[in-house]
Amino acid sequence: MDDLTILHDAWGAPEPPSHRARTRARSRLASRADRPGRDRRRQVVAAGAAVVAIAAGVTVAQNLGSGRVDVPVAAGQVLERAAKTAEQQPFTAPRDDQWVYSQDRITWQDGRTETQDRWRRADGGGEAFIDEHGKLQVQMIPRPPDRAGKPAPPLLDNYKTLASLPTDPAALMRWAYAQDISNGNSPKDAVVYLLFAGMLRNGLVPPDLQAAMFRAIKQIPGVTLGTTIDVLGRPAYALGQTDDWLHQELLLDKQTYAYLGQRSTVVRDATIDPMKAGNATGKVTKGSTVVDARVTTAVVDKPGERR
């Protein structure tokens, strides 16, 4: 036995942290994340006048206050048209060393808006963003395996990975449901839907994959379709799914079926994990919404370039 092993084994493993210490540490972290001026993301809390009522499998038409009206539409037909449109789009794949730029406008539940500029290298080798001081930050991403042997989060935000996914709807569904999302759990319907929505948000999705994705979404139970006007005034289809306290919508352009953004609405008051709520108390209030709107996207040669 060498000295390092002896030293490691001498006192055995320490007592695990107490539940109280862990909870306290976690809520301190949540409060820190909630500090004003922080770069907050999909945090759904407090006030907000929008009301969305969802019954199992049916989108109910509701006036959302700012002239937005949800009208139920036959989801299958629209998704099939979306798939066909995607297939007919001219498309040039980016080079590995090019960057996919996107600008999104986030409207928080308190009405505050924030513009996010992101660049993702096509081969997944880097990410760039504008920090809180307006400065471009570029991070080249090394990829050592997780030493603890735990699965890394899915790397679905780069073109190269997306381009490698199955483009047959059934195979894509099998792939999605086979993903090990967290702690060995395979994703459920709501997660698969979010997985697709996230791929559209974060990546440049090749048209054949886009078509497969739309046809796959058709088969996800509980996904509904409505029409609406998004925060930038664009007519949109809203693909929605309700999961416990949260209704998530994916917005697609009514003409081109391009990704327009996402909308998250709290459908009932709930107390959840503070880290997930993004505030110290973990309370989320019915009617709160957070909206993501895609302003523009482009393939560029360098991070910082916008077209």
Next chain:
Amino acid sequence: MQAATDTVAAWRADAELIERSWRDPDRFAEVFDRYYDDIHGYAARRLGASLADDVASETFLIAFDRRRRFDLAYADARPWLYGIASNLIARHRRAEVRRYRALAKAGAGAVFDAEAEQVAGRLDARALRGRLAAALVDLPHREREVLLLVAWAQLSCEEAAQALGIPAGTARSRLHRARRRTRASLEEAPWTT
């Protein structure tokens, strides 16, 4: 409807995790859940449970504030987190040494049991506690830091260098010196003569 609530809540948890992996501030909850126990355990070995509560909590607050300097989704976060924890632990140097002194006293009585273990052909690391703790008291802080990152946090020597922000060669030579001293103290054990 009510029957489905638990299942739906479980879906939600998974969905949140995906969101987090895509959006960096939220990735932080995952980082916390993944590494809190490890960091706490390491601090507890060096400082005891109650100071470990503070050190572990503070480690993640500092890490959160500095998250822009580190891509949490892709690289191994351990050296980075252990580095922050090491700096916090270093503020409690006296408490750390007091702890090893106490362990040295507590471990002194165990040496006799070890002789039986030795006869049985099996060296029980626990029996060496007293001498190890005494060796830790005597080690210079900078050497001890590297040694314990390797022995207790199970970092490689390169990762320990990365954690402490020192050149790899420096970490190697500190580790070498620390191990030589530790071995020397183990060799003084009575049954080896």
